[in-house]
Amino acid sequence: xxxxxxxxxxxxxxxxxxxxxxxxxxxxxxxxxxxxxxxxxxxxxxxxxxxxxxxxxxxxxxxxxxxxxxxxxxxxxxxxxxxxxxxxxxxxxxxxxxxxxxxxxxxxxxxxxxxxxxxxxxxxxxxxxxxxxxxxxxxxxxxxxxxxxxxxxxxxxxxxxxxxxxxxxxxxxxxxxxxxxxxxxxxxxxxxxxxxxxxxxxxxxxxxxxxxxxxxxxxxxxxxxxxxxxxxxxxxxxxxxxxxxxxxxxxxxxxxxxxxxxxxxxxxxxxxxxxxxxxxxxxxxxxxxxxxxxxxxxxxxxxxxxxxxxxxxxxxxxxxxxxxxxxxxxxxxxxxxxxxxxxxxxxxxxxxxxxxxxxxxxxxxxxx
Numbered sequence: 001x002x003x004x005x006x007x008x009x010x011x012x013x014x015x016x017x018x019x020x021x022x023x024x025x026x027x028x029x030x031x032x033x034x035x036x037x038x039x040x041x042x043x044x045x046x047x048x049x050x051x052x053x054x055x056x057x058x059x060x061x062x063x064x065x066x067x068x069x070x071x072x073x074x075x076x077x078x079x080x081x082x083x084x085x086x087x088x089x090x091x092x093x094x095x096x097x098x099x100x101x102x103x104x105x106x107x108x109x110x111x112x113x114x115x116x117x118x119x120x121x122x123x124x125x126x127x128x129x130x131x132x133x134x135x136x137x138x139x140x141x142x143x144x145x146x147x148x149x150x151x152x153x154x155x156x157x158x159x160x161x162x163x164x165x166x167x168x169x170x171x172x173x174x175x176x177x178x179x180x181x182x183x184x185x186x187x188x189x190x191x192x193x194x195x196x197x198x199x200x201x202x203x204x205x206x207x208x209x210x211x212x213x214x215x216x217x218x219x220x221x222x223x224x225x226x227x228x229x230x231x232x233x234x235x236x237x238x239x240x241x242x243x244x245x246x247x248x249x250x251x252x253x254x255x256x257x258x259x260x261x262x263x264x265x266x267x268x269x270x271x272x273x274x275x276x277x278x279x280x281x282x283x284x285x286x287x288x289x290x291x292x293x294x295x296x297x298x299x300x301x302x303x304x305x306x307x308x309x310x311x312x313x314x315x316x317x318x319x320x321x322x323x324x325x326x327x328x329x330x331x332x333x334x335x336x337x338x339x340x341x342x343x344x345x346x347x348x349x350x351x352x353x354x355x356x357x358x359x360x361x362x363x364x365x366x367x368x
Contacts (some may be wrong), residue, residue: 076107083119083170088112088155114176118169121236123185126194127162128241150246151195157203162241163215165190165222185231186222190238193221195305201233203245211240 079102080086086098092113098113105111127149128142149160168188169175179185197217199208219238226233294307317324 001315024199047283051123072107076104076111077254078103078105078113080115080116083117083171084115086117086174087114087116087176089114094173096169099294114172116169116172119170121166122167122186124165124183124185124190125162125189126165126187127160148191151198153198153203154200155202158246159198159203159206159243160199160246161188161194161243163194163207163218164239164241165235166237166239169232169234170234174230176232177232182231182233185229186233188221189225190218193218193225196221206243207245213241215240259337272332 043241078086080098080100082100084100085276086103088095088098088111090106091109092112095111103113105113129145130142144162145158146160149162151159151161153159164174165186175182194214197207197214203216204210206214219235222238226235244250266330317350
């Protein structure tokens, strides 16, 4: 059939309109492609690709199929990076997790693999948002979220607390298929845990030295909640960013804090003064008691000695009254006249002596 067309100088579609002339009416236009020649060219190319002709056509097709099957099977090899964890899905259902390295799964469409980053530290802010996250500017770079940050303390005060939760993926399979909204779950668990801890604490430790304890307790509660959900999430840190009274009462609260600080300072000063004075007073009292005890012993001993002396003199007086009286008189005069200036004049020489009273010398001695 094609030879007849070629012998007539035509084409398989017949002559063009206009008496065999081309569309431009010149009588000879461009010749359309010959379909038979195209088919033969394609057959020749296939024969070149599959050597052996018609006798080996079946073997060639089998070889191609084997190559395709090999390529399909080889496509099941996949690599998990050190910061990833492989999650194998079979017809969309979770099957297993694989560790970093070269692994294998049944090729697509039977099984597929996801490799989420498990060492990436994610951050969730509670009670505040950055300007980039919140979508509006506050001039300070951070927008407060009162519905999250305002919490009731154990002593019935309100505290405005902002904190951040840092977490990583612990089990990629549970993370992808056990919870629908991982970030929302972490946020809800963190807010619940913080409210529970704050409700058991007084406001003073929250604002001062008790923050580290609150962070540890909150982290433990969040982890317990997430483990109950089988979320596959590990909480690495809870960090308190701010803990203040509400803005409406912060000035009054600071005044109260200043008054408490003054009270504590006065109390400490009073205790320091007491610690200084009381030991000294006790020492003085002990000293006085010891001096009194010594004086008591001295007086008692002296009295006992005087009594013994008196008894001894009395016994002698009973034996020799005149001698004892004379002796007592002389001893008494010796004591009286021992420390005074005196002039002794004999009784018989008194008429020849002019009485003299040294008044200037007596005045000097009196002033000294």
